[in-house]
Amino acid sequence: MTLPVELLIALLVWGTLVGIDLVSLPQMMIARPLVAGTIAGAILGDIPTGLKLGVIFELLQYDILPVGAVRYPEYGPATVAAVATAHASAGVLGLGLGALVGLVTGLIGGITINVLRRVNSRIVHAAAAALESGDPSALVRVHVGGLLRDAARAAIVTATGLFFAWLARPLLAGALTARGATLLAVAAIAAALAAGAAGTLRLVGRGPNLAWFAAGLGGGLLVAWLR
Amino acid sequence: MKLALARALLRLFAVQGSYNYERMLGVGVGVAEEPLLRDLGEAQYRPAVARGAHFFNAHPYLIGLAVGAAARAEHDGASPHQVERLREALCGPLGSVGDRLVWAGWLPFLSGLTLVAIALGAGWMSVAAFLIVYNVGHVALRWWALRAGWTHGARVSVALHNPFLQRASAVLAPAMAFTIGAALPLTTQYLAWPFEAGARITFAIVAGLAFLALRWPGGAGHLNGLRLALGLAALALVVALIWP
Numbered sequence: 001m002t003l004p005v006e007l008l009i010a011l012l013v014w015g016t017l018v019g020i021d022l023v024s025l026p027q028m029m030i031a032r033p034l035v036a037g038t039i040a041g042a043i044l045g046d047i048p049t050g051l052k053l054g055v056i057f058e059l060l061q062y063d064i065l066p067v068g069a070v071r072y073p074e075y076g077p078a079t080v081a082a083v084a085t086a087h088a089s090a091g092v093l094g095l096g097l098g099a100l101v102g103l104v105t106g107l108i109g110g111i112t113i114n115v116l117r118r119v120n121s122r123i124v125h126a127a128a129a130a131l132e133s134g135d136p137s138a139l140v141r142v143h144v145g146g147l148l149r150d151a152a153r154a155a156i157v158t159a160t161g162l163f164f165a166w167l168a169r170p171l172l173a174g175a176l177t178a179r180g181a182t183l184l185a186v187a188a189i190a191a192a193l194a195a196g197a198a199g200t201l202r203l204v205g206r207g208p209n210l211a212w213f214a215a216g217l218g219g220g221l222l223v224a225w226l227r
Numbered sequence: 228m229k230l231a232l233a234r235a236l237l238r239l240f241a242v243q244g245s246y247n248y249e250r251m252l253g254v255g256v257g258v259a260e261e262p263l264l265r266d267l268g269e270a271q272y273r274p275a276v277a278r279g280a281h282f283f284n285a286h287p288y289l290i291g292l293a294v295g296a297a298a299r300a301e302h303d304g305a306s307p308h309q310v311e312r313l314r315e316a317l318c319g320p321l322g323s324v325g326d327r328l329v330w331a332g333w334l335p336f337l338s339g340l341t342l343v344a345i346a347l348g349a350g351w352m353s354v355a356a357f358l359i360v361y362n363v364g365h366v367a368l369r370w371w372a373l374r375a376g377w378t379h380g381a382r383v384s385v386a387l388h389n390p391f392l393q394r395a396s397a398v399l400a401p402a403m404a405f406t407i408g409a410a411l412p413l414t415t416q417y418l419a420w421p422f423e424a425g426a427r428i429t430f431a432i433v434a435g436l437a438f439l440a441l442r443w444p445g446g447a448g449h450l451n452g453l454r455l456a457l458g459l460a461a462l463a464l465v466v467a468l469i470w471p
Contacts, residue, residue: 027243028365055418059342062407091421092421120247124245124247131280132277133277134272139261140261146245172464177467193438195452195456204404216407220410
């Protein structure tokens with residue numbers, strides 16, 4: 001991947017904003033892969049690739065229900081890195097390499113979220129006396145510190161993803177035949193669809209909503225067949 | 228007080244900024260509540276700010292209910308014990324109502340609709356529509372929660388039994404199930420079209436086996452979408468490199 005510096009900076013800024021949006025600020029869902037991927041595609045002048053990678057990672061996102069202190073992968077910056085990878089390699093090869101880079105970045109993103117929460121816990125613990133005194137400036141200081149650390153974390157994850165995107169083409173593209181590239185893309189997309197279906201069924205449960213899911217599935221199959 | 232409520236609302240957008248395993252969202256809740264406590268006397272202000280930053284966890288969009296209710300209770304002269312009890316009592320219900328309404332309803336419903344629209348060729352416009360429509364609901368819910376908490380104070384459970392919340396959850400759950408059900412085959416078609424016939428058959432077999440692996444009762448808790456996708460991608464890569 002060889003991109004102009006201004007595009008790399010734009011992707012880094014966008015990935016950072018996406019990473020902050022996931023938990024810290026303002027949770028307006030630019031962190032959803034559909035949005036993160038489409039805007040990353042627009043930055044690169046390649047919206048169709050952004051949409052396609054966005055759809056793949058959106059399906060993987062259905063596997064996650066962010067309740068309580070559950071740990072989960074971070075697919076926002078991952079999708080940005082995936083789109084950057086796919087943009088550099090045309091067609092099925094781009095999809096496969098993009099998905100691979102995105103999956104690894106998503107895993108790293110999830111680990112960093114957990115590390116950040118542990119670091120925040122130590123800082124909050126250390127500031128307990130100031131917080132118990134009701135000092136508003138101490139309260140704001142601890143909180144803003146958390147926000148800034150999350151911004152740094154999101155920037156590091158995005159930069160790591162973009163680094164993988166830069167490495168992927170010289171390392172893998174030349175070594176893969178057309179059949180190998182197709183196999184990689186098939187594996188990643190099939191896993192995303194399976195994760196989307198399994199996650200949705202977990203959410204739907206065995207109650208009356210299962211009938212609605214079946215009705216939607218039937219309707220979708222009919223429309224797909226008619227097209 | 229309108230200015231204080233507006234400040235609290237703005238701060239609520241960053242309520243998870245210092246998420247941690249010790250107080251969860253407590254520090255963020257304290258920061259959001261602080262503007263509403265400024266007109267308390269000095270003797271009440273600092274202890275109230277300290278209480279606001281104690282452990283708290285709930286759905287981020289509905290936390291305004293707790294922020295408003297606790298601040299109102301402080302103004303109404305509730306004892307520290309009563310304020311703490313109020314906060315404790317709100318954690319569970321605000322979490323479960325918010326999770327059902329937003330994470331398991333509004334968000335996947337709109338996401339499913341967007342997937343359908345993209346698969347049918349609507350392109351980036353559908354993503355823009357998702358962002359706008361989702362956030363109309365998002366901002367409205369945050370504002371309603373803060374206002375309702377501030378209005379009802381310690382009797383905030385009245386707001387949680389709001390018929391609109393109950394009806395919205397009841398409608399969104401089947402709507403979500405239907406739209407994602409419809410989105411899955413259409414998305415499959417959208418993603419599979421670059422592949423040739425042989426690859427499509429492989430695609431269907433791998434997707435089917437992966438789905439069974441994820442739904443396998445023994446795999447629950449160990450296997451998730453990311454692990455499975457990484458495993459399959461790594462396997463595909465190895466096969467592609469040794470069998471070109």
